[in-house]
Structures are given as structure tokens and as C-alpha cells.
């Protein structure tokens with residue numbers, strides 16, 4: 472992505488979201504003939520990486536709507552990943568014509584504004600929407616008193632945030648994640664989410680999720696005194712204590728790291744400070 476042109480991709484839409492749907496249609500009708508060549512020249516990764524990310528969360532047996540499908544790059548990649556039931560929607564006829572040539576949208580291709588999808592209610596399992604720069608204003612989660620799940624795995628760059636009207640619907644949705652175990656009720660979902668890396672979790676309201684993430688941002692680092700106290704409380708040698716809070720290296724290195732921290736040479740990292748609090752809490756809960 473060294474090409475400086477990449478910085479301009481979509482900036483027309485992202486920085487200036489108040490375009491009319493007619494302007495979007497015109498822009499993409501005009502740019503359609505050059506769209507795929509430009510994507511290639513600019514090393515556009517959105518369709519491939521976005522589809523691969525989506526495939527980790529959604530079963531390939533789902534009926535999928537590709538909203539803002541454009542020339543079909545996302546659908547093409549999803550097809551390669553085993554998705555067979557794809558429906559595409561886009562406002563630009565010229566982009567849709569390119570998608571049609573690919574012969575991958577078995578559910579059909581619709582010319583429509585995706586802000587008012589004229590699709591059958593409850594007829595689809597998932598919706599993918601990648602690099603669709605338009606007048607879309609986004610979902611306002613603020614003040615939302617509905618259950619919300621944050622799903623974040625070790626491999627993720629961005630957490631998935633899902634809010635649904637009821638616990639049951641959110642549970643069903645989590646059960647469709649390919650790497651999730653069978654989640655029989657809200658408690659099992661809570662327990663599973665709690666095992667994923669932070670900030671994963673199940674929250675009754677958006678505010679609860681916001682409070683949780685706000686707390687995570689407070690990166691309080693343990694002082695020399697905190698470390699000595701915690702180590703003594705746990706009754707561990709310096710090397711074992713270091714290992715318990717996730718500090719690597721051989722026994723001598725681990726010993727020396729904790730020794731230096733206890734002498735005030737440097738502070739424990741925020742990650743290790745968090746592990747320290749977790750180890751102390753786990754001990755209390757035993």
C-alpha cells in the first residue's frame with residue numbers, strides 16, 4: 472500500500488458523507504469501467520481481507536446479502552471461500568453489470584439504495600458491506616438498552632460489536648459464529664465471551680459495554696511496592712512470579728526483571744500489571 476493514491480480512495484465519500492444517492496450512482500457508473508483495474512493498481516485489500524474476516528464469523532451455508540456489492544469482488548472471494556448463496560445490491564447499474572458477468576450471485580443482483588433494502592424480512596443469515604462510501608449514517612448505538620456482544624479474538628484487528636433486540640436473537644447470532652462452541656443460554660455465552668481476549672463480553676446495555684471498555688483504558692501500572700506485596704502474598708519466587716504474570720525468558724532473566732522492578736529501576740508494563748491483578752483476583756476466588 473505504498474501508492475500515495477491509496478489515501479484518496481473513497482475520501483470523497485468518507486470525509487463528506489452527505490452525498491445524495493444520485494451522486495453516488497453517477498460517480499460509480501462513471502468509474503465502473505476502471506474500477507477493478509484501479510483496485511488492483513492501488514493494492515485494494517478490502518474485498519479480499521474483509522471477505523476472509525467475514526468467513527471466520529459466518530457459516531458458508533448462510534444466505535448472504537452483499538450490500539454495495541459493486542463489481543462483485545467481495546462475492547467472488549466469498550465464492551472461493553465456499554459461500555454459495557449470495558445476493559448482491561448496489562445503486563450503480565454499471566457496477567452491477569460487472570458483477571453479473573461473474574455469475575456468482577445466485578440469489579440475484581438488485582439495483583437499490585442499500586439504506587432501504589427491499590429484501591424479504593428474516594430471509595437472510597448475514598449481510599456483508601465493504602468499502603461502501605455513501606450517505607449512510609451508521610447505527611447509533613448510544614443509549615441503546617439492548618443486549619450487546621463484543622467478539623474479539625487473538626487474530627482480530629477489529630472487534631465485532633453486535634446489538635440485538637432480545638437476548639435470544641443475540642444468542643442465536645453468536646451460535647452462528649464458526650469458531651464458537653454450542654452456546655445453550657446467555658450464561659454459557661457470557662462464559663465463552665469472557666474467555667476471549669478483552670474487550671470481548673456480553674453486556675445488557677450499550678452503556679455497560681462502554682463502561683467496561685472505559686475501565687480497560689485505565690492502564691494503571693503496578694509500582695515496585697505493589698509488585699513486592701503481590702509476590703509475597705502469592706508466596707512465589709521472583710522467577711515464578713514473573714512467569715505467573717506472563718513475563719518470558721529463562722529463570723535468571725525472569726528473576727532479574729522482577730528484582731529490577733522491585734528496586735524501582737523500571738515499572739511493570741501495563742499488560743503485566745493487568746495480569747498481576749488477574750492472578751491476585753484468581754487467588755482470592757479459589
Ligand SMILES: C[S@@+](CC[C@H](N)C(=O)[O-])C[C@H]1O[C@@H](n2cnc3c(N)ncnc32)[C@H](O)[C@@H]1O
Nearest residue numbers: 499518539540541544561562563584585601605
Ligand atoms: C468502493 S465500491 C465497493 C464495492 C465492493 N463492496 C468492493 O469491496 O469491491 C462502493 C460501492 O458501493 C455502492 N454504494 C454506495 N452507497 C450505496 C448505497 N447507499 N446503496 C447502494 N449502493 C451503494 C457504489 O455504487 C459502489 O458500487
